[in-house]
Every structure is written in C-alpha cells, then in structure tokens.
Amino acid sequence: MTLIKPFAGLRPATGRAGDVAAPPYDVMNAAEARQMVEGRPWSFLHISRPEVDLPLGTDPYAPEVYAKARQNLERMIEAQVLIRDPSPSYYVYRLTMGDHRQTGLVGAASIAAYDRNRIKKHELTRPVKEDDRVRQIEALDAQTGPVFLVYRAHAEVDARLAHISGGVPDVDITAPNGVRHELWCITDAQDIDFLTQAFSALDALYVADGHHRSAAASRVAARRRQPSQSSSQDEGFLAVIFPHDQMQIxxxxxxxxxxxxxxxxxxxxxxxxxxxxxxxxxxxxxxxxxxxxxxxxxxxxxxxxxxxxxxxxxxxxxxxxxxxxxxxxxxxxxxxxxxxxxxxxxxxxxxxxxxxxxxxxxxxxxxxxxxxxxxxxxxxxxxxxxxxxxxxxxxxxxxxxxxxxxxxxxxx
Missing domain, CATH: 3.30.1760.10 (Conserved hypothetical protein from pyrococcus furiosus pfu- 392566-001, domain 2)
Known part of the structure; x- marks a missing residue:
C-alpha cells in the first residue's frame, strides 16, 4: 500500500506567502483571530476562522461560517493570491524556532492506510470538533489544515530531504512569533519516486497532532465513494511528516x-x-x-x-x-x-x-x-x-x- 503521494498544491503566489500564512485555526480564540486579521485582507484566517468576517457573537459552527470560508477561498483564488501548482509535487517544509530545527515532507497521506491503522492514532476525538472539520472540508472542497505526522527517522529519507532543502527555498518567511517557515517544491520525478517508495516501505506513520482533521478527511472520503467502494490508495489527506528524532514536545x-x-x-x-x-x-x-x-x-x-x-x-x-x-x-x-x-x-x-x-x-x-x-x-x-x-x-x-x-x- 502506498502511504503517501504527491499532489498539485494550492499555494500563495510568489511573494505572497507572508500575506497569507497564519497560525493553526485552533490555537487562538475568536477575539484573538479578529485582532490577527486587522489590516491583513489575505490572511488565511479568513478561510480557517471565517467568523472574523461575520458579526460578533456568530456561532462558529453556523452554516454561514462555512459559506463565508468558501467565499473567501474563491476570492483569494480569483485575485491570484492563491495559485494551484501545475503538476503533482511534494514539498519540503522546514520549521526553525530558536536553536530548534525540523525538516519534513508535505504530501497526501493515504486514507486507506489511515482506515487500516497503518497511520496510527493515539487520541480520541470529540464529535463536535470532528463534525466541524467535516463541514469545513466539504464547504471548501479542499483540506487546508495539515495533519502533523511522524515517521521513525530513516537515514536515506532524511538525507534526501536535507539535500533538497540545501537549495534556495520557494518560501522563506518568519512569523510574528519568530518561527521561520521555509518551503521547497519538489518536481523532480526521481525525487518524487524515491520519496513515494521510501515512505511506502515504512511500517507505519503516526498522527502527532491533527486527529480531528485526519478523522474528518476519512469521513469526507467515505461520503464521496460509491456505496460498494472501500477506501482506496488514491484518496489522501493533507499531511506534513517529520522524523521522530527532530520533534520537540x-x-x-x-x-x-x-x-x-x-x-x-x-x-x-x-x-x-x-x-x-x-x-x-x-x-x-x-x-x-x-x-x-x-x-x-x-x-x-x-x-x-x-x-x-x-x-x-x-x-x-x-x-x-x-x-x-x-x-x-x-x-x-x-x-x-x-x-x-x-x-x-x-x-x-x-x-x-x-x-x-x-x-x-x-x-x-x-x-x-x-x-x-x-x-x-x-x-x-x-x-x-x-x-x-x-x-x-x-x-x-x-x-x-x-x-x-x-x-x-x-x-x-
């Protein structure tokens, strides 16, 4: 079973990543989110926390919130702030916070592997939060919140990611909290094939953070299948996968x-x-x-x-x-x-x-x-x-x- 596959990512246009990038939707409250979007019309919080564009006190789970998320996503695509890559790719993603640095891979993780517990969980989910992520994915026809996965460190994979990230990054921004985010787009066919095969040879991947997002992605995929179909390796969810020995808990x-x-x-x-x-x-x-x-x-x-x-x-x-x-x-x-x-x-x-x-x-x-x-x-x-x-x-x-x-x- 293929554990991961490349995909044609929807990404900020050249030079726009700093305008778009936002903290994860679930690390701030509604008031903090409203403050963060002041003067930032292209912040991704307009998609991940769209209640910031609705009246104060709006129920964050109301239908109009998800509709606003879709409207804001379409607005950013029409303005070409967000642009779809022309072909399936992987992406190297590096995070640097002070002296700590971790380098991982962005890919579409297999929902079939998740359903069969080859992508392993360690937390229960809360129905209200899982339902929220289902409605958000369905409203957007996209997965916008990456699931944080971990693999047991693999010397050849780690070396390939280090080699790729030795070049000039496609994105290099530092967030207000001082964390540096770098991204390299991988389009070389040999690199893509190597990474697909190397990850598929691993025994397992582990959900570190994002249990609600991965569970919701599995539910959405199940809803979109024909009744007689089971999960297939063509279905994937947005994931960033890091080696376990680079994690900071x-x-x-x-x-x-x-x-x-x-x-x-x-x-x-x-x-x-x-x-x-x-x-x-x-x-x-x-x-x-x-x-x-x-x-x-x-x-x-x-x-x-x-x-x-x-x-x-x-x-x-x-x-x-x-x-x-x-x-x-x-x-x-x-x-x-x-x-x-x-x-x-x-x-x-x-x-x-x-x-x-x-x-x-x-x-x-x-x-x-x-x-x-x-x-x-x-x-x-x-x-x-x-x-x-x-x-x-x-x-x-x-x-x-x-x-x-x-x-x-x-x-x-």
Whole structure:
C-alpha cells in the first residue's frame, strides 16, 4: 500500500506567502483571530476562522461560517493570491524556532492506510470538533489544515530531504512569533519516486497532532465513494511528516480550580502518601519523568512519585500525565474525567511556568502542576499498542502554518 503521494498544491503566489500564512485555526480564540486579521485582507484566517468576517457573537459552527470560508477561498483564488501548482509535487517544509530545527515532507497521506491503522492514532476525538472539520472540508472542497505526522527517522529519507532543502527555498518567511517557515517544491520525478517508495516501505506513520482533521478527511472520503467502494490508495489527506528524532514536545501542564474541599495543609498531607514533597525556592520545571512541580498559595514544591507506583509494562499508565492523574488529580482532587470536568484546565508549555503561577495568583485556580514532557517514543509505543493517551498529553512546538499548501479535493 502506498502511504503517501504527491499532489498539485494550492499555494500563495510568489511573494505572497507572508500575506497569507497564519497560525493553526485552533490555537487562538475568536477575539484573538479578529485582532490577527486587522489590516491583513489575505490572511488565511479568513478561510480557517471565517467568523472574523461575520458579526460578533456568530456561532462558529453556523452554516454561514462555512459559506463565508468558501467565499473567501474563491476570492483569494480569483485575485491570484492563491495559485494551484501545475503538476503533482511534494514539498519540503522546514520549521526553525530558536536553536530548534525540523525538516519534513508535505504530501497526501493515504486514507486507506489511515482506515487500516497503518497511520496510527493515539487520541480520541470529540464529535463536535470532528463534525466541524467535516463541514469545513466539504464547504471548501479542499483540506487546508495539515495533519502533523511522524515517521521513525530513516537515514536515506532524511538525507534526501536535507539535500533538497540545501537549495534556495520557494518560501522563506518568519512569523510574528519568530518561527521561520521555509518551503521547497519538489518536481523532480526521481525525487518524487524515491520519496513515494521510501515512505511506502515504512511500517507505519503516526498522527502527532491533527486527529480531528485526519478523522474528518476519512469521513469526507467515505461520503464521496460509491456505496460498494472501500477506501482506496488514491484518496489522501493533507499531511506534513517529520522524523521522530527532530520533534520537540513541550510540557502540557495542569491547573485546578479548587482543592476538593480540603485546606492546603490537609491537601499536602494526602499528597505525601504517594509523593516526596519538597519546597522549592524557584519555579520548578521537572527534569526527569515522575517528577512534578506544584504551585500552591504562592509556593512552589517539587513532587517526586514513589518509584514503586510506576507500572513499567503499560505504555499508557506509565506516562507522567497518567501517573499524576491516577495518584493525585483523581484520588485527591476528585477529578475522574479530565476530558469533561471544568474544574481542570490545561496550559501548553510554551506559556512557561509564569503562565501557571498567574492563573493561581489571580484566584482563578487553586493549584498548578508542571509536568515533564511526554517523549516521542512514549507516543509511538501507545499508538503501536493500539491504546489511547490521556487528554492533553503532548504540546508540539513549533506549530505548522496554515495556508502555505492546501490540498484540493479533485485528486481522486
């Protein structure tokens, strides 16, 4: 089975990438999106967050929102801000954030492989978010939000991508957050054939980020088939695929609204039944698995879980997010379903420890926890076992940009 294939991407015209490129649609709220499009008529947010062009308070899932997305996409094509490549291509995509750099491949990942779990998942999806992506794809007849995939690093593939990206990029822009985005269009037939065959020889690909987008793409493809048809390798979804050893996963931290009816002294005493608790003079960023920072009443603490409580043979239960949930958040704070309980919230590590302390010092939250980042090997082990990670286990940085390459759904 072919895991990936090239496609004729819909891309910003020469010199327009800086006008078009936008953060992913799901990393800002509606007010932030409106602010980001001020003075930027060609921002891709007009397509990915089209409610910015509708009255305040518009339901983001209303039919007119998806219709506006289609109208804005057509406007950008008619103005030749977005132009379709003449032939199927792959694209090398490089992200640089500070000293970190990762180089991957943009292609159409096989929906047949996804449906048969050769493209492996590790998260559950929420129906409302998945339905939203289905309606957006169907309204646009295009996939505009890339799914972030990972492959186990492959020396020959990595070397070929490095060689291709040694030339002058077709796109080279730096976003307002300082992340550099570079793109090289691959049209050489030998390079395309090599990459198609090399990826198809891999055992699996892994969804790192974009479970709702990939699930929605599979549903849309199923709707467009004849009743007697099954998924075919001609169907694909927009993906950017990076080697696992270039990934940067940041911590995904927790804040909790109250102490479940306990005073701080009683709360600390209960924690000591499973953790070693030591005050810290500095904000605490864990340096090893099973170590946590905790911020309570203006004081940071180091929590270290009793090693005997760590199951070594369960890829989900041994995750740091699971250990904190199973030994503190559920039994002591009374939150059994962090996916649905509004007493808990999640803070991406990009916001730093100050972002945690601020939520507690403001009185909004009672306690905050900093975690050691989940490892890529842990993510792949969970996916290989066919298991599901707890919610908010991984925060990948840097983020992909929307709008640099889109996949139009006339490929099949």
């Amino acid at each position: 940041l911590d995904y931290n927790r804040v909790v609204r109250d102490l479940n009816g306990q005073d701080p002294a009683a709360f600390l005493e209960r924690i000591r039944s499973s953790f070693n608790v030591a005050p810290s003079d500095e904000p605490l960023k864990p340096s090893a698995p099973a170590e946590y920072g905790m911020y309570l009443e203006g004081q940071w603490y180091q929590l270290t879980l009793d090693p005997q409580l760590i199951p070594r043979d369960d890829p989900v239960a041994r995750l740091d997010v699971s250990l904190l949930q199973d030994h503190l958040i559920k039994p002591i704070l009374g939150i059994s379903d962090p996916r649905r309980d509004d007493r808990i919230d999640f803070v991406g590590g990009i916001r730093g420890l100050a972002g945690l302390a601020e939520r507690v010092d403001s009185g909004e939250m009672a306690v905050a926890f900093s975690l050691y980042p989940t490892g890529m090997e842990d993510l792949m082990a969970v996916a290989d076992a066919g298991e599901v990670m707890p919610p908010k286990s991984t925060w990948f940085e840097p983020k992909l940009a929307d709008g640099l390459v889109s996949l139009v759904l006339d490929e099949h």
